Amino acid sequence: MKISYLDFEQGVAELEAKVEELRALDQPGIADEIKRLEVKARKELQRIYSKLGAWQTVQVARHPQRPYTLDYVQALFSEVQILAGDRAFADDQAIIGGLARFNDQPIVWMGHQKGRDTKEKIQRNFGMPRPEGYRKALRLLRLAERFQLPVFTFIDTPGAYPGIGAEERGQSEAIARNLAVMSDLAVPIICTVIGEGGSGGALAIGVGDRMLMLEYSVYSVISPEGCASILWKDAGMAAEAAETLGITARRLQSLGLVDEVLVEPMGGAHRDPEAVFTLVRERFAQHLDELKAMDTSKLLTTRYERLMHYGVVGAA
């Protein structure tokens, strides 16, 4: 697959294009030159990614070639069964979920799903769920609890969809209900931000026992553009907003909101998805083992205390 480059990766793009050109020439004696350019490209990529800013991280998190929920599901799980519908209104394609096996262990999985091409993007509503999506997730959560199946959630959404129908059908309540139910669901829940963690629409499948984040994913209370247009009255200040909002995995880990940062290949997950899947598989197995070793009451008490610890306050 041909990599699409982000604006700030232009230096790498030029070098790698040159490498491709030379390869196409297929002349003897240029192997050294190719090698030299490859090393140079790699160094340039390293230079860029070693000091990636928050706004640049947002671009990587939104990269059109980044692995989406279904890519993880296909790579990590077997016997994948997609379960559809909220049994009340519709099947929201912006959130998908179902049953599967993870290393033989039956599990419930769910995640936001973005589309790759225009048609699928529209079908998936750009990964922005409506209430029926959250209610489908709720149904799957309850299914997981009834049959004692651990839950894996994959977070990757710009946010819950802001639309008339979504409001009329109770977007707020649908999100709130999931938060409440997940806080006390009697099975292990492992949440992973794989791309964009957009506010309440992300959190609605993001309450659990473990909060993992891919290195170049972001998680924010409001999009940097939204924040900029409210606080600076200028959406063009999004880069500043991204920086001050503290939305990167490392920053959130330092605030105690993220348990583990899953290191991505140099240049982002899309450059080597297999490496990402291998790491995630290994880390999922470890976290699941730890959680399965706890009895339900310990699991739920620990989860509740975790939630109660969220926040930084002073004392009068």
Place this chain on the structure above:
Amino acid sequence: MSWFDRVLPPKIKKKPDPQPQATENKRTVPEGLWSKCPTCQTVLYRTELEENLFVCPNCGHHQRITARQRLDFFLDAEPRLEIAKEYVPVDPLRFKDQKRYKERLQEAQTKTGEKDAMVVMRGLLHGRPVVAAAFAFEFMGGSMGSVVGARFARAAETALVDRCPLVCFSASGGARMQEGLLSLMQMAKTSAAVERLAKAGLPFVSVLTDPTMGGVSASLATLGDVLIAEPKALIGFAGPRVIEQTIREKLPVGFQRSEYLLEHGAIDQIVDRRQLRTVIGEILGMLTQSSSKP
């Protein structure tokens, strides 16, 4: 009492106003004595407005009130004990937009006399114990950050220990951006606290007042066993402007107002502020299996 008696209190008769300044054309009335209803333009005498809990006696418009007024109007006069006030805000992200978060906090504190956007009290409602929480919209738009989350969680935990109901009055624009993801997590925290109450069989009545939006609407505010809204309150997840920009069409008349939510099955009742004590008292009496006359 006639209208004329009401508008001429003894104070005014005894001591006339200092001479009005010529530049101030119509606003010569002493500040705070009179006010005009923003909806029907009726000129109202302050004490009359207060007697009506800041609801226009002419058209029923519900003015926004402070968190303390809210709890004052709701709880029995005695006893009242404010709780969780030891939680005060800090600036964990050193957040700065055009102004520093620290400065915004200080300004809001000076302006309102509150430390943050929620006040919680233990008290009685018609003689029965209750924990009541109220958002202070006057404090940074009632936005929910770490302190609001901590105070609300304490309110729920206090209700759990006291084995009494919880009532919360929401008035908030949503999460407090200046605390970043910490504020988003308050949605999870407050929802978990409500879930504990539900598991313990204790009632939670959520009152949605103007406005209840975003992260507050999508967490504790819509998780009440009973949801009550004040008339014409703006209630929703996404703000009307965001929706308009996204879908590029005009929104229906009355969109995201209490009446619209009632029609769509999102809330139980719309209750006039002057009836809230009675209605909530009756509901809580029944949900707690208490006798009709406390």
